[in-house]
Amino acid sequence: MIKLLLLALLFFLGYSFFQALFPTQSKKDKNKANRSNSGEQMVQDPQCGTYLPLSEAISANIRGQQHYFCSRKCRTQFKKNA
Numbered sequence: 001m002i003k004l005l006l007l008a009l010l011f012f013l014g015y016s017f018f019q020a021l022f023p024t025q026s027k028k029d030k031n032k033a034n035r036s037n038s039g040e041q042m043v044q045d046p047q048c049g050t051y052l053p054l055s056e057a058i059s060a061n062i063r064g065q066q067h068y069f070c071s072r073k074c075r076t077q078f079k080k081n082a
């Protein structure tokens with residue numbers, strides 16, 4: 001019977017030790033909330049100077065650099081001038 005009590009005590013100590021090593025998740029949740037606040041990234045069309053959201057931009061890789069355009073017309077013109 002004493003053996004069983006000792007075992008329970010050891011188990012309890014081990015459990016407390018484990019919890020001290022790995023704290024609760026409250027910190028993780030705070031980080032998540034901060035990240036969701038950021039808005040969408042805006043990019044500038046180098047041809048006409050218009051700002052537009054990255055998801056609506058037409059991307060093109062010109063001379064190893066990534067550029068974003070509001071329309072295909074701007075992209076074609078920019079490529080001509082480059």
Ligand SMILES: [Zn+2]
Nearest residue numbers: 045048070074
């Ligand atoms: Zn444009």
